[in-house]
Amino acid sequence: MDKNRRNFLKVAGISTLAGLGGTAVVDRLVAGSSLAHASAAAGPKVDQTEGSKGHGEQKSLSGNRYGMVIDIKKFQQDPSLGEKIVSACHSTHNVPQFPEKKDEIKWIWMTHFENAFPQNSNLYRDAANQKHQLPILCNHCDQPPCVRACPTKATFKNKDGIIMMDYHRCIGCRFCMAACPYGSRSFNWRDPEKFVQNANHVYPRRMRGVVEKCNFCDERVGEGKQPACVEACGESKAIVFGNLNDPNSEIRKMLNENHTIQRNPALGTLPSVFYIV
Ligand code: SF4
Ligand code: SF4
Ligand code: SF4
Numbered sequence: 001m002d003k004n005r006r007n008f009l010k011v012a013g014i015s016t017l018a019g020l021g022g023t024a025v026v027d028r029l030v031a032g033s034s035l036a037h038a039s040a041a042a043g044p045k046v047d048q049t050e051g052s053k054g055h056g057e058q059k060s061l062s063g064n065r066y067g068m069v070i071d072i073k074k075f076q077q078d079p080s081l082g083e084k085i086v087s088a089c090h091s092t093h094n095v096p097q098f099p100e101k102k103d104e105i106k107w108i109w110m111t112h113f114e115n116a117f118p119q120n121s122n123l124y125r126d127a128a129n130q131k132h133q134l135p136i137l138c139n140h141c142d143q144p145p146c147v148r149a150c151p152t153k154a155t156f157k158n159k160d161g162i163i164m165m166d167y168h169r170c171i172g173c174r175f176c177m178a179a180c181p182y183g184s185r186s187f188n189w190r191d192p193e194k195f196v197q198n199a200n201h202v203y204p205r206r207m208r209g210v211v212e213k214c215n216f217c218d219e220r221v222g223e224g225k226q227p228a229c230v231e232a233c234g235e236s237k238a239i240v241f242g243n244l245n246d247p248n249s250e251i252r253k254m255l256n257e258n259h260t261i262q263r264n265p266a267l268g269t270l271p272s273v274f275y276i277v
Contacts, residue, residue: 065161066140066216067244067272069254072113074238076132081238082110085135088232089214094205096192105186107214108137108229116263135229135239138163138184138214139263139271149179155211161272162216172209181267185213244272
């Protein structure tokens with residue numbers, strides 16, 4: 001083992017990786033570490049306060065913390081909303097449609113209540129929850145284990161509290177996928193290029209070997225627009241998006257007026273996605 005490689009393993013505290021993933025993984029991490037160093041100056045700003053605060057008024061660099069409220073009952077009343085939001089998100093973000101399930105890439109998808117909330121489910125679920133599905137996506141956790149697991153800072157919390165991906169920094173180690181308790185991340189096992197339908201040329205496409213996930217439509221929010229999935233819900237208010245740190249925002253009003261739950265809050269990840277049940 002050469003000196004660079006030994007030093008990297010020591011610093012990253014991941015010497016057991018050689019046993020887990022073999023030398024190829026270790027070699028990629030060493031390369032990734034150099035890459036991260038080389039591009040650190042030009043790279044994304046990481047909120048260094050992440051990991052140091054509890055729940056409540058979390059202050060990001062901008063003072064914003066974006067979040068989402070999803071009204072499960074609205075999706076039960078209009079089951080067509082599910083297809084609309086998935087299609088809006090995936091077409092906006094060039095999410096590839098692979099023919100085989102094992103290769104599937106998902107940013108937002110529909111699932112049954114017991115899959116999203118195993119802790120809140122029971123044998124005698126109400127008929128609507130047995131029949132209908134609800135959307136799940138990245139929770140943009142305020143204490144994101146995926147960010148802590150990433151050795152290259154390819155995934156990071158941005159100034160608005162959104163958990164982002166820098167595809168050029170991603171070395172495909174999938175530590176973030178192992179660390180995410182919600183299965184919110186997908187890996188490109190195959191080259192996605194040929195499987196993107198009606199490409200959106202203003203949004204970047206990915207390559208084989210990188211991880212991707214929902215970005216809370218950071219590119220749209222930056223332009224003052226609503227996320228594509230929110231827009232696809234029309235006037236229904238099935239999904240409301242906004243700044244959790246603004247006490248006068250619509251999302252805070254929704255949280256104030258409705259009983260909401262989060263996915264597995266006991267894990268301490270502090271999800272920014274709330275569900276009206
Ligand atoms: S849901 Fe998973 S991928 Fe998203 S921020 Fe939380 S831990 Fe990370
Ligand atoms: S696969 Fe995940 S943990 Fe590994 S570099 Fe990419 S974003 Fe980071
Ligand atoms: S917020 Fe944007 S990226 Fe996330 S699921 Fe909705 S449309 Fe997709």
